[in-house]
Amino acid sequence: MSEVTAPYEPGTPCWIDLMAPDQQAALDFYRDLLGWQGEVGPEEFGGYSVCALKGKPVAGIMKSMAMGDQPAPPPTWTTYFSSANADATQAAISANGGTVISPAMDVGALGRMLVAADPQGAVFGVWQPLEFPGAQIVNEPGALVWNQLSTTDPKAAGVFYQAALGLEAAPIPEMPEFTGLMVKGRPIGGVQGMENLPDGVPPHWLVNFAVDDTDSTVDALVRAGGSVMAPAFDMEKVGRMAVLQDPQGAFFAVVAQSTPAAS
Template sequence: MAERTGYPDGAPCWVELATPDAAAVSGFYAGLFGWTCQDQGEEFGHYTMCSLDGRAVAAISPAQGAPPAGAPSSYWSVYLATSDVDAGAATVEANGGKLLAPPMDVPGFGRFAYATDPTGAAFGLWQAGPFSGAQLHDEPGALCWSEVTTTDGAAADTFYRALFGYEQEQTGDGAAFDYTVWRIGGTEVCGRLQMDENWAGIAPHWMAYFAVPDCDAAVRRVTELGGALGYGPFDTPHGRMAVVSDPAGAHFTLCRRPG
């Protein structure tokens, strides 16, 4: 298993679902990915930790207040690792982003902030304490990729490069398909997709990809559990994928890795 005990600055390290009814969708994800979903109780705002074989992979949280501008009432958030969340928050504001939640401690876990980039995509910053983030990566049922999907690819590239110093490479043609892969120390960690006219009405956002052993079977399971297929399945050089949503409308991508 691809177990993780830490993440370099700028790497997606945690994903969290905000939803109006955490208890209801917990069953969906348990049925789809085999997660064990444990409500942490009223003391922790009924935050639900999701795990595979005892290893934390994600969380489900009751939605608090209004969602980010343009976001549905239920949505996945991607958190990027940082060794200094306060410095990261200052960099966000200095480069045209907006803090939605200033840096604050999560006792016994770490420190976080939540923000939007200049294009409107919301994301989190996570500074590890005892908890560094997802303990599995790129395994069935765990996060395997993340990307910011935006209306202004150049602005997003500039903002996140200022935040984390990503090495960014255009892997599309820059026109019909505008995609940049972001690396840290030569290792691919996440990416950026420029939306075109086919994305009309969809707000900029970070997309979470979860690995599955069989994409087509996983799509069937999504619909059996009350979710919906948005697009796909389709083949790419990086695997077979499908964009789906849970019963509350939160979108995410299923990915069967090649090989």
């Protein structure tokens, strides 16, 4: 078990959550696909569900709701980066060309959060932990293993995330042909251009889940009403991957790793 017991370094992806029109259907889908357990949460937190793997929190699922006269947002997975001070991070985001979508706010005694978009439009979250540090299992089947940024301007994105979150854009040591985003020299995510993506796809962060078998996971997703965006393929030094869409429209990827990831 790749259990997280130490605090996340600032800038490290520490949590992910999904907004979906049908929260219960999403809970059921990811329970069957990834082995999570979760239920609709208390009303005081908007019914937010903390999903667990082997009894440890790994992701959140909430019902998407309209805000004011705006329509409900589309089904989306959001990556949250750990911060020692959400308000200072919010100021850095604004000062470097980002857009604050939901300003920093307290989530009970659990932590302080905000949601923003980088200058190219990719949406991400920030989490300042108090009582809740974030995901307690990562880098094993059923849990988050990687976060990938697709952007129209990788160089500018690297500059932004360094200024706003303290990340460094640099070649990944084991795969120098790929650019990683680093925390103290450790890759915590990747960044790539959008040349190979279909027209109309906006800049975005893609969550990647580890699985035991990519092909069987894809088969299960299709049987459950999901869609395959990029069929299973082998990626040298990484493993067998596929990019998928759940039945309500949220995108994510799965990978059966060729070598276990560092926790």
